[in-house]
Amino acid sequence: MSTLPAEQPQIPEPAWRKRAVERSTAAAKRRAEQRIQRFLDAAQELISEKGTIDFTVQEIVERSKQSLRSFYQHFDGKHELLLALFEDSLSRTAVQLREAAARQQDPIKRLRTAVESLYERSRPRADGQGPLFTDFALHLLVRHPDQVATAHEPLLGFFTDLIREAADAGAIEAGHPHRTASLVVQTALLAAQTPGAGSAAEPLTAEEVWRFCLGGISGATPGGRRAA
Numbered sequence: 001m002s003t004l005p006a007e008q009p010q011i012p013e014p015a016w017r018k019r020a021v022e023r024s025t026a027a028a029k030r031r032a033e034q035r036i037q038r039f040l041d042a043a044q045e046l047i048s049e050k051g052t053i054d055f056t057v058q059e060i061v062e063r064s065k066q067s068l069r070s071f072y073q074h075f076d077g078k079h080e081l082l083l084a085l086f087e088d089s090l091s092r093t094a095v096q097l098r099e100a101a102a103r104q105q106d107p108i109k110r111l112r113t114a115v116e117s118l119y120e121r122s123r124p125r126a127d128g129q130g131p132l133f134t135d136f137a138l139h140l141l142v143r144h145p146d147q148v149a150t151a152h153e154p155l156l157g158f159f160t161d162l163i164r165e166a167a168d169a170g171a172i173e174a175g176h177p178h179r180t181a182s183l184v185v186q187t188a189l190l191a192a193q194t195p196g197a198g199s200a201a202e203p204l205t206a207e208e209v210w211r212f213c214l215g216g217i218s219g220a221t222p223g224g225r226r227a228a
Helices: 015-050 056-062 068-074 078-101 107-122 134-143 145-152 152-166 177-193 205-217
Strands: none
Touching: 015 056, 015 068, 015 078, 056 068, 056 078, 056 134, 078 107, 078 134, 078 145, 078 152, 107 177, 107 205, 134 145, 145 152, 152 177, 177 205
16 A cells, blocks of 8 residues: 655745845845936936927936836836826925824814915926926826826825815815815816916916815805815
8 A cells, every 4th residue: 555755844045145135135125216316316307407208218228327128117108107107296395294184183274274385386387396297197098097196196195185174174075085085186287287376477376276175175255264
């Protein structure tokens, strides 16, 4: 009668091997992050100089002093690099707005600070370093709506929290915080990025954008008692 061979005991991986692999992986990750950042910095410099996103991958490669092969190891193409800049910009904007709003104690004042700050930070700048570089944002919205939605999540999550806090305090109607946040963010962004908004002599102000959003959120008129 045959017997099954005894199972061989599993030899645990030596601790030194784990440390060596982890150290090697961490070093490779740092090098990759550094290469990626150099490409991003080069693209941002070109945007600043040209005031547009009308430049080539070759220009990015030459400016970063890296290889074309390295570029395509990290990015599918120019649009993916610009998308990375776009996402990074929105994430940093969300952090900056959160810091500004945190200085206010009242929930409705926190919301107002966030709306007004988002509008001001989103207005195009002459040096091309505005956080949303309008033409590419609109290009993305048409061609890659899913990626745009993902990029906006940090902002939407932050505004959703603010609207929920204001609703819990009884300052506004509860409604649907996430959907309301989406409308508020879109209003502030489009007002900031639309050349025809207001007029050359009297452009829209951050306060006007806030009061318009507040009227939509709370149902109050611009001079209503809920205005902060």
